[in-house]
Amino acid sequence: MTTLKNDLLLRALRGEKTERVPVWMMRQAGRYLPDFMKLKDKYSFFERCQRPELAAEITIQPVDQVGVDAAIIFSDILVVPQAMGMEVQMVEHRGPFLPAPIKRASDLEKLRVPDVAESLGYVFEALRLTKKNLDGRVPLIGFAGAPWTLLCYMVEGQGSKTFDQAKAFCYTQPETAHRLLQLITDTTIAYLKGQAAAGADVVQIFDSWGGLLGPDDFEVFSLYYIRQIVAALKEQALTIIFAKGAWYSLEEMAATGAHGLGIDWCIRPEIARQLAGPHVALQGNFDPAKLLSPIPVIRKEVRAMLDAFGEGPYIANLGHGILPNVPVDHARAFVETVKNYAYEPAR
């Protein structure tokens, strides 16, 4: 096993002091990088996910080109519904499309908790190859969608602003919804354990649509399942929960035992720290649209963010995925500003 040359991310997640703040960006392996776009023109979305040498290459691009402190495996949260037996299409300019969404109890019969080694082995293969090619330069992050967010797509069949059909499904057929959520959870636990075994040092659970639920429903339809996942992964990997918009649950999310909590730009770091308590690492929370600002503005705003996060365990990141139209030198300015920052406590 290779020793990591840069383990800032892991130490921050363990709550240890680090000589500087680690930094990476959600969706950093992707559409804003010209070298990614070249591969995108040649291979379909799922080809890029399923061919380990392509996924590994894409995963390492931002380490080489932008200088981030962690690699996150190139994949998609919808590989899980796919492995469970649903058809998932990626439609250009439109996003994911699931032609046969779940609408009633009988639709669950089409689903299975798959043998992940068989149906998602290509992700494990990509992780192993990436780990090897990284050669200990930075840690490797694996990920999965939170069960609630996957349910959103599996029921709605496509993206949505508000996922009302998914919510209505939960409100009118709660028993079926919970059966579905448990099937997804069981699959996700096996999947993330496999990722850890294949070399992921950290796994992040993306609950992109967690914030569409109010506090009570978030507990019932989302956190209940995330908690199972975090508990199951305890021995194998460090865990980060990113439930976009679910600021109201930071205290409860911290209590799951996750090592890190992602936050978006709609909560002040000071308040997030108050709610989450002193121990968990916070991760975020730069507004992705702000990376479109002129570079001097980016530098100033990144420093203000770092000041606001202060001294607790912290990982600099965006508050959501990087936008495809961000110039690479803007992304680099973000990363460099974090790397050059030295925290000076206010007197």
Add this chain to the structure above:
Amino acid sequence: MTTLKNDLLLRALRGEKTERVPVWMMRQAGRYLPDFMKLKDKYSFFERCQRPELAAEITIQPVDQVGVDAAIIFSDILVVPQAMGMEVQMVEHRGPFLPAPIKRASDLEKLRVPDVAESLGYVFEALRLTKKNLDGRVPLIGFAGAPWTLLCYMVEGQGSKTFDQAKAFCYTQPETAHRLLQLITDTTIAYLKGQAAAGADVVQIFDSWGGLLGPDDFEVFSLYYIRQIVAALKEQALTIIFAKGAWYSLEEMAATGAHGLGIDWCIRPEIARQLAGPHVALQGNFDPAKLLSPIPVIRKEVRAMLDAFGEGPYIANLGHGILPNVPVDHARAFVETVKNYAYEPAR
């Protein structure tokens, strides 16, 4: 001038005790009502807005059919950009489309602060007619979009999940953005004063996209302008600010002097009250998707909401607009449950 037979809403907004909680629903005049759909089949969107007898009829439908404690004039926030000189189309199943959006400083030359009596007189006419036909049954609410939310559409040219182009416009051309926001603000002040003069007892400012901005940007690009509007309306009407998702600014919004603050379902009523302070009326915050639940569940959840809001000045409402596929008897169950509720302080 007719005396109001039901002035619960006005008294709650003035912070007075009311014998029961007043209730209305955002977008209550609209798509979930079969009688509205009949008019929708016959007349185009802007025809319905611009013909006072149609707008008045649609406005009063939910008072007659669902029993709400206030009427809100049937119109759209985009009549303001239209009056300022922009073309606005309403495209079925797609939403608003502005074919010539604002992209740079020179585009502002196409815009004007209009004579509202001339360009928006049809709204005033609709308000006068509605007021007359209501005959004092319930108060009448007027409204406008917040300048930030209107900028979103005027720059992006259509709806969006994240309005990144609008945000990038603000971040890269802040001076032009502020000139545009001030033009919208000046128009909106004249427009809402006209609405008050035409009979609106209350005006609500809808900042549907306020919550896409973080706390600092919300202050700079949104609240700075809302504050001007609230101050200008002070003598003429009671004011409500509804900035969806902008929970982090409740304290600052309360400090504007607005009489009411709308909140969505992603914040617990107790926390909203803590942040907003004891005096301002809170309005909300039932998850609109929850109206798709079975009626007994709706009744139970509405009572839980009313319990949570407790004794402070309060107006029951949804946390966002009613969904088009809500059965009318579900909307009625919402309203009736509020009307039949008697607050019992916990011992």
